[in-house]
Amino acid sequence: MSIRVLERPKVHVPCEDDYRVAARVETGLIIAGFAGMLFLLPRLDWGDGSVRYFQLTALLTQGTVPDGKYSMVGPLLSAPLWLIGNLFGSPAWWTLRYNSLLLMGGMAFVWFALRDQLPRPLLRRFILLLVFASMFAHHQLGYNGELFTAMLVLTGTVALVVGRALPGWLTVVIGVASTPAAVPAMALMTVRWVWDVRRLRWLLAVCAAVGLVMVEAWLRRGSPFTTGYEAEDRGNRTIMPYSGLPGFSYPIFFGLLSLVFSFGKGLLFFAPGLFLPVRQRLSHLPAGRQLYDLWLAFVLGLLLLYAMYWSWSGSSFWGPRYLLFAAVPAAFALAVRCYRPGGSAVADLVTVLALGLSIWAGLNGAVFGDVDVPQVCWPDGAGQYEAPLCFYTPEFSALWYPFVAGAKPLTTGQWIYLAYGLAVGAYLLIGPLLRLAGHLRTGAVTAAARIGAVQW
DSSP: OOOOOOOOOOOOOOOHHHHHHHHHHHHHHHHHHHHHHHHTSOOOOOTHHHHHHHHHHHHHHHOOOOOSSSOSHHHHHTHHHHHHHHHTTOHHHHHTTHHHHHHHHHHHHHHHHHTTTSOHHHHHHHHHHHHHSSTHHHHTTSOOSHHHHHHHHHHHHHHHHTTOHHHHHHHHHHHHHTSGGGHHHHHHHHHHHHHHHOOGGGGHHHHHHHHHHHHHHHHHHSSTTOOSOTTTOBOOOOSSTTTTOBSSOSOHHHHHHHHHHOTTTOHHHHSGGGGSOOGGGGTTOHHHHHHHHHHHHHHHHHHHHHTTSTTTTOTTSSSSGGGGGGHHHHHHHHHHHHHSOOSSHHHHHHHHHHHHHHHHHHHIIIIITTSSHHHHHOTTSSOTTHHHHHHHOGGGSTTTHHHHHOOOOOOHHHHHHHHHHHHHHHHHHHHHHHHHHHHHHHHHHHHHHHHHHSOO
């Protein structure tokens, strides 16, 4: 009697060469993407960013200290770029790339600080997702202050986790001082850190941030309690029942619903990774879990505060403007789920959907933006009926409007970056798609086997 030995199917086990190839490919994609951001994409020079730029220009050319409502902490640190550009006759070109350079420097710090704390494939995937498949891709085009705050809070928390508490908190304090409304978010994050390390003294960091905000107000406006928002901090009256009210007058219930679920401003569509469960997958990565908890605490603080702000939407700005930092834990969650995939087809399907939406959000923000949307939503400057449509309906969302009205003409640089972004998106999606296909194939084979075993 002969015994037939069934051969096991060969399974490809990644070897050292595979990891080296992946590392080189991903590093190349990151470097090429940064170059594309700097030299291929046009800058956004309107809105709050232009006000900050003109304030910096007045300060450096005339010595005039601006008394406006926007903090000068971030713009002051970009003064070297303005001065270099002024030597070559193009201060705007250099200064408007400040946020892109901040993003590059922040990612370099994150890599070198965490490369021995987290698996390097996970860390590279996190950087790829954060830079090219998140809201950061749009924010780096302008000179607004949200990216400065987000990047300093990110690098500061990384410094905390790797054992550099004092410089870490100093970085966070400077970042938060540039956006005073982020102080409650910092307070919530600090409480989380105090809970982890059992050291109450770090609560003084919040006091330092408040003190820096007050010192700037005193120097610029004559009083530590004058914010600059007292005069005209309200929007136009529209059909919405709580419009036209000042300050933090918006009902928090409706604000939370809008900031999470609205098609034009909701985190569910602009940062879908934020809603993916990953804590269990971080059980063997203590540094990753601690960072993730700190980041979530900061996002929660921002969300609770801005849900009550009359301009919770960020007006005509692309996406949920004030919640840029939400892209940090969202990108990290997606990176973790790609690095440690789930054990079911449903888990992989959810990952693929969230990853695909996040990739499109980054690509849409970098290439298409929302230049045409304000013309539709605020045709007369008031937007009594149009603005709510743009906040809540999918057709006027910045994510989908290019498919409705047709994309604006792209520059050659934008076409090149679009091709690059599609290549990055394909690279990020190929692994999860193959795993999903494997789960579906296994499920189909199992179902066929069960059907074949039934006695008819």
